[in-house]
Amino acid sequence: METPVAEQAKATEVSVEERHYNIIGTRPIRHDGADKVTGKALYGADVRLNGMLYGKVLRSPHAHARILSIDVSRALALPGVKAVVTSADLATLDSVVSRVGEGAVNWRYLSNNILASDKVLYHGHAVAAVAATSLNAANEALNLIDVQYEPLPCVITAVQAMRPGAPILLQELRTNELGARGEIPTNIASHDQNMRGDLERGFAEAAVIVEREFTTGIVHQGYIEPHTATAVWGTDDQITIWTSTQGAHDARRQVAEVLQLPVSRIKVIPMEIGGGFGGKTVIYLEPVAALLSWKSGNRPVQVTMSRFEVFAGTGPTSSSVIKVKMGSASDGRITAAQVTMAYAAGAFPGSPVGGAMSVILNAYRMENVQIDGYDVVTNTPRVAAYRAPGGTNAAFASESVIDELACKLGIDPLEMRRINGAKEGDRRVDGPLIRRIGYLETVEKARASAHYQSPLPAPSTPGLKVGRGVASGWWGNWPGGTSSVSVIVNNDGTVNLIEGSTDIGGSRVAMAMQLAETLGLQAADIKPMVVDTDSVGYNDVTAGSRTTYSTGIAVHKAGLSIIQQMRERAAQLWDVESASVDYADGVISSKDNHIGFKELARKVGDGDGNVVASISISPNGDGVALATHIVDVEVDEETGKVQILRYTAVQDVGTAIHPAYVEGQIQGGAAQGIGWALNEEYVYDQQGRLLNGSLLDYSIPTALDLPMIEAVIVEVPNPTHPFGVRGVGEVPIVPPAGAVANAIANATGVRMTVLPMSPQHVLEALWTQGNERV
């Protein structure tokens, strides 16, 4: 495509307003559903192969230590043990950074995260792995591996890591400021900045200024399925890996880099995946299982993490410290904003501070703004993506400050957001012009909602305090990457849709519906399937809210190709020009003839070949998603406990393909955000050991902790998608923490500046701020 961008964009933009659909917007039962409710669906850990060995990983008991020696001889001598691997079995990789998925990966660091080389950098860092004939033998063997460590002082938070004289994790690390390299060893991996306008003038214009510092803890995605990988290193040196991943092709590429093999040597078979939320875009076990298979004489090896290993050994998301100073004129117009944010990346650089820098103020029109972001390494697990990475922390800070400004000015908090809310043609704080978004629509819909219009409920018990809060969230989805699909018309008139995008929450049905809509068929006529890396073109990870958007575009294009071929087949059948053949709602017609899709499908294939289409695309997309949430809370000021009484989440989803699964994304994101807001946090001791690595003590919300979550769908179609789709998965986790904080402030007069707003933290805030309540 050699057309200029602007025209190209225009060419792909279709008018989707006021379109009426046959399939889109309905709620068919998902194709993979029956297997999932009957226990037949096979997830990663359900793989059972003949002669399969069990692998287990030895992990560091220290937060920071030099590895002096590793002696595996006693482990290898244990009956049943077939192989042991350490980082000595991995090639030393060059320190090269590549774009992987939505982020970037330094291959050496990825390799060192999979098996530590000279140092362990966090409690739980993988050091060695064994394969044995039973799980018990594998576990016993771990106890027989003798690792000598020299413990080193550790840093757990970004603030600790940035202090002068702090222990340095990576001796070679220098601060990078957009390509300029610092000179001294540091834990600050990078500094970036967005700046526009004149801060001084902006603050001078302000009638009210609020300045606060927020801190947030480390939280984990908390998917219910632990990481698992099963591998066979064949005697032909072809490697097959069964795993639960958000992107089979990405996993293949990462394994290939770590093992220094061509991708063609590796086949990744994606199993059903039990949640990911970004956390299963990174590999941990796959190369380990493959090496164990090789060293054990080509036996299949399955390695599955325990829940503790999931918490201690896989990427959660960043803790952070965020300073926000914001000024507003008396009419509510925000005149200036200054933000400084440091995100802890864990053991290796790569926190989502870049995402945070875009989230924190992009929903608002701001002329005078400066945002400084720091990526800081700490002795905690290397972070992985978590649903709108960096967004929840950032919005907690900015939405709290905007709420406080509104409070001080006596302006309704939704009105405050209406006054400042961004719309098409405004500029994002980081520069680019904003295209069609539905932010103000979410604010208006929230304001008109039954929830917002209703009075606060009375406390359930006298003495408890109730309050209402709102917050908004911006998330710049990743409507890009590459998606490839193949479509095959069967001669019974059904259509196979072959995808490579992981279906993590119902995307098979969303793809099938887009193809059915394109072809004028029913969703049940389409057979969607997610296949292995050898069987479909490259697909980027199911992440960044991209799949229904990007893979949807590929599906639509493949559908158009099928339509064209069906017209040609009909033209041959009727001996007319294909240009004179129409296709509408699954019926192919010319002036004198018409035939249904299924009937025509039955006639093709007799000596003419099948009707098939394969499409691969890398769209330059857009699809910013915005949401506004409302929450009512009840606060027990004697215990600090916060109960969620009512929750409404309004979101611009572009076009809802399958509204039930769109609602599900909104509800699930809100629930995760509420968990983050109220109780979730890694707790470390002084030595940097993770104390609460279990689902008992890392408290994710239960059914009893949440009310029904009302999902209100706003549809402002995205012009860059044929059906107007915007990514929906991530933005719903952005507003909840801010909304809950604002509700607590409304109930108690106390401003929470720490996440989680656990009973302990709320009590402490009530004690310390008790006198300054508003």
Add this chain to the structure above:
Amino acid sequence: MANKTAVQATINGEDVEFLCEPHQSLLEVLRDVLRLTGTKEGCNNGNCGACNVILDGVLVNSCLVLGVEAQGKRITTIEGIAPPHGLHPLQQKFLEHAALQCGICTPGFIISAKALLDHKPHPSEHEVRHWLAGNLCRCTGYDKIVRAVLDAADVMAVEVSK
């Protein structure tokens, strides 16, 4: 290595006999010995409910039961609740309400919900939430799960009254 014990149990209505080591949990036995992998492992210490099964009419975490304790017991797993050629009303309602996203917690939820409805056919929303509090779902926020269970209870009540 400890000796294996022969255990006889009735699983999903079928008499089975299996060999297991004393330290193997019922969850391990179901998944690795009997290859009934519909019962899932989420935490292996009783905090997530993904491995829930019904043992002699009582809802339990199969990770907190030893395989050898199954001797003489009746066990119902997710593989055993649907009628031939069909789905249990809970399974049907989970599909209709889109009460699953990734689906890993779904077998545990359906088993817990079945135990609830066996015990209390007309639960309130609060009772459903209380009963399901030991089952963690990270995808749905529970909204559609609770609705599916309440709807299934209604449907089952109608079926019973017919």
Add this chain to the structure above:
Amino acid sequence: MQAFEYIPATTVKEAIAILAREGEQARVLSGGTDLIVQLREGRRKVRAVIDIKQIPEVNELSYDPATGLQIGAAVPCYRIYGSPAIAAAYPGLIDAVSLIGGVQIQGRATLGGNLCNSSPAADSIPALIAHQASALVMGENGERRIPIEEFCIAPGRTQLQRGEILLSIHIPPVSPYSGGAYLRFIPRNEMDIAVVGVGAWVALDQSGTTITAARIALGAVAPTPLYVPESGAGLIGKLVSSETVAEAATIAQAAARPITDMRGSAQQRSHLVGVLTRRALHIALKRAGYKSA
């Protein structure tokens, strides 16, 4: 999990013989909700696990208004709250047994196990202490009865001697104008370990206005569940009022020796002891028949 021998005992005598022989190397299995996790995580090492669920005596659950409640050591929680008569007589005990773990934990977990596991934060123990419960223990030399407040001696350690087994827990009959309550504080609404737990039990005179007896016990604020006799004693003979209740709460707070850990800070726990003692007493008083003005 570590390898061990599984022994399904069928008589008390058999179980005692194994316990006497194996000492610390054997552990009794009833519900298994603590033991199996500890074995799996290597926090407890044993050679033998003695399943007592086949032993008839430890499965008995009987309630007689004249003699009280007897709970066999292997009776799971759900059977206790599943009995309408027991639920009506001992609502304070029901508070505790219906919030241990979730429903599926209650299908297996037993009060006997909760007691023998001797966790400082065990939910049932403060409730049992408040109800003046005792443990019936049998060894090679016969039976003995231990007040629950003396049963636990350290985290994970009890009064049980080598060769002794817990047979049952006994709670005295319900006296008129009495009531009990157990409250715990947790960050979520279910599935957490108590940050603080408070068991309270009170008896009133016939007028329902003056306290004649009271017992307060605390969880998660000392190495073992903590009976605070002085807190209850201070209430005796007093007219029910917010002030008297607050005084008892203050005394309980003074007795607590909380630590800071991942589940809460010492300061928070100390504060919560006051709040929960007051609230638990109010519920117990209401159940005892006190009608607030």
Add this chain to the structure above:
Amino acid sequence: MASVWIPSLLRDLTGGIVEFRVSGDTVNDLLNTLDERYPGLRARLCDKDAIRPNIALVIDGLRSQKGLRERVAANSEVHFVPAISGGNLNNKSDLCRMS
């Protein structure tokens, strides 16, 4: 001519100038032209022949995937903004050094 916005951390190279009108058919052309006037600017944004992985290229509000090869229109606006993940910094080779 397309308009190129200079990230704030590079404005020391351009004497504080934020926005340039530059002619060229591709992002590569634009950066080469700018680099002639402000040597070193291109190297701050690119690793040899690719935009650094931690930088998102946004043209007219759309995130570009082609990077330097992306074509620009006469009235296009070109921005370099922080990407979602800060990526990984490092180390010995200047070519790979980045954040």
